[in-house]
Amino acid sequence: MTSISDAGQVRPTGDRRSLPVPDGLDGMRLDQAVSRLFGLSRTVAATLVEAGDALVDGAPRPKSDRVAAGSWLEVLLPAPPVAPTVIPETVPGLRVVHSDDDIVVVDKPVGVAAHPSPGWSGPTVIGGLAALGHTIATSGAAERQGIVHRLDVGTTGVMVVAKSEQAYTLLKRAFKAREVEKRYHAVVQGHLDPLRGTVDAPIDRHPTHDYRWAVVAGGKPSITHYDTLEAFPAASLLDVRLETGRTHQIRVHLSTLRHPCVGDLTYGADPTLSARLKLNRQWLHARELAFVHPRTAEQVRFVSDYPDDLELALRILRD
Structure with missing residues (x-):
């Protein structure tokens, strides 16, 4: 589904949902109600309301307006994000501490994410390992294959990535336990x-x-x-x-x-x-x-x- 923005550009959208405001949300701010009902962050919900993509009884309202139980709420949900892909890229400072058929242990530098994610366009451990020729386990979401734990972008240090499916399963289990x-x-x-x-x-x-x-x-x-x-x-x-x-x-x-x-x-x-x-x-x-x-x-x-x-x-x- 697509819609036309005020600037005349075509933008992808998700589904349009319509439902009455439940009793439990009576008196809640509109942006909070949209966030609670559809599992969106407050920021995304507020953006939808401000863009006119959330209507109360057929009319746009300010995000701070209070909703009443039984009012009809129509929301045009955003399109689901496109999953990021792993791009092999040399990562300066990324050092391989140990590698065998099952695991690769790296010393992660600052400014590097563990894996690609929406909103992150910088270097990643997975991309750096791909550039070095390491084959990673295919378990997990496409952009997080082989990842069994993570470090923040601004945190440095030692991190392990699974190369075999057996290693992925056992290490995920060990971290969880x-x-x-x-x-x-x-x-x-x-x-x-x-x-x-x-x-x-x-x-x-x-x-x-x-x-x-x-x-x-x-x-x-x-x-x-x-x-x-x-x-x-x-x-x-x-x-x-x-x-x-x-x-x-x-x-x-x-x-x-x-x-x-x-x-x-x-x-x-x-x-x-x-x-x-x-x-x-x-x-x-x-x-x-x-x-x-x-x-x-x-x-x-x-x-x-x-x-x-x-x-x-x-x-x-x-x-």
């Missing part, structure tokens, strides 16, 4: 009290910011263990062990403790300290990864050294 040891090092603002502890707080999408995550009642169980390795006047170096693997988990939990990762402006870091340490991303590094090899059944462990920008920040803190 919390049988993989994942250790990170993080430099955070201030000094934690106690110096060693555990954060057990559920995480889900932030209620108002689509690009952020937050501790939310009813979110997915999330457990982070931390231990202070070194203290500086304005910051602390932590060893962090993840028991679960939620998106942005370390960043969210440490920010919740009011000790965000230095440089993590998204989660409340002090920009002045970030500038002094010459950081333009969070000081967070996937230091160690240990798991049972999917074919040999032996325990394997891989360690990643700090990249130059994080090492420089540490030197400044120690001076």
Whole structure:
């Protein structure tokens, strides 16, 4: 299905849906109601309303208008996104730590995503491995084949990708069963009290910011263990062990403790300290990864050294 925009251009659209507003949404803002009814983000729902693609009783309304139970709601849903494809591309700084018939372990540089995704046009681990001639397992969605865990674009460190179908199945199972040891090092603002502890707080999408995550009642169980390795006047170096693997988990939990990762402006870091340490991303590094090899059944462990920008920040803190 297509429609004509105000500029006269043809744009693809999805399905048109019509239904009465249920009693449970009576009095809710229009953009919130559209978001709840159709499983859209608040941003996408607000965009639809502002574009005139959500009508109440046949007429467009401001997104802040309150809907009444029984009113007739007509929504033109956006077209489903086109799945991104993997493009082989040389990724500067991407280093292969280990490779065999079943797995490839990489040291991921900053500014690289694990796999292609809507809205991301930068380099990816999967694209970099394809450029290096590595054949990845075909399990999983086309753009995420072989991916058994991920690191944020702004997080560096060690990461494993499955090359065989057996490895994909067993590693996915091991990550889900919390049988993989994942250790990170993080430099955070201030000094934690106690110096060693555990954060057990559920995480889900932030209620108002689509690009952020937050501790939310009813979110997915999330457990982070931390231990202070070194203290500086304005910051602390932590060893962090993840028991679960939620998106942005370390960043969210440490920010919740009011000790965000230095440089993590998204989660409340002090920009002045970030500038002094010459950081333009969070000081967070996937230091160690240990798991049972999917074919040999032996325990394997891989360690990643700090990249130059994080090492420089540490030197400044120690001076």
